[in-house]
Amino acid sequence: MIEPTGPRPATVYRRRRAIALGAALVALLLTIWLVASLVGRSDPQPELQAVTSTPPSTPPSTAASSSSSTTPPPPPPVVASPTPPPGPPAPCDDAAINVVAEVGKPSYEVGQQPEFKIQIVNVGQLPCTKDIGRSLRELVVTSADGSTQLWSSNHCFATEGSEVRVMQPNEQFTYGLTWAGSTSDEGCRTHSRVGPGDYLLTAKVAGKAGNPVVFRLS
Numbered sequence: 393m394i395e396p397t398g399p400r401p402a403t404v405y406r407r408r409r410a411i412a413l414g415a416a417l418v419a420l421l422l423t424i425w426l427v428a429s430l431v432g433r434s435d436p437q438p439e440l441q442a443v444t445s446t447p448p449s450t451p452p453s454t455a456a457s458s459s460s461s462t463t464p465p466p467p468p469p470v471v472a473s474p475t476p477p478p479g480p481p482a483p484c485d486d487a488a489i490n491v492v493a494e495v496g497k498p499s500y501e502v503g504q505q506p507e508f509k510i511q512i513v514n515v516g517q518l519p520c521t522k523d524i525g526r527s528l529r530e531l532v533v534t535s536a537d538g539s540t541q542l543w544s545s546n547h548c549f550a551t552e553g554s555e556v557r558v559m560q561p562n563e564q565f566t567y568g569l570t571w572a573g574s575t576s577d578e579g580c581r582t583h584s585r586v587g588p589g590d591y592l593l594t595a596k597v598a599g600k601a602g603n604p605v606v607f608r609l610s
Contacts, residue, residue: 488516491602493595510595514559525555548580
């Protein structure tokens, strides 16, 4: 190494040289760090992908537990219609028969003759037989609270004869008549005009009654 020369002591020049070398080393390290930072920033960044949400076509409870599963879910059970037993249809249970009363319109004037209907429907799943003859059908008019019977179709109309029907599921039978707007009694002996007010009409078949229907006389 060349010895320092100059008017000052040699230690001064050595100290200056050491400082210069240290500064050069710091500058070199700073340059290396800066280059590394620039290289790191130039790396391509991942692009954000658009996300779309599609409502599930099936309820969450039936969704597959794992998207990697290749086994399709089992199909829903098929409810087969009951097969009628061999032979003629059995008699209809009361639960399979629906009895409905109908009034031609909600309100009539006193003196008019309201139109009444009785509907008999097989609401079961199998054909069945039912006697719905005139002797078993009845329409009854009562007071609005249902406590007093005012008229019955069986008091003044013929009630003889049977009518045994094979009723298919959802098959409906309808029968109608007109009411004179007066009271009746057993044997159709006495009558009196019914005044204005609300009344109930109830249909019955073989003792089974449907829901009463409200109508008005004004």
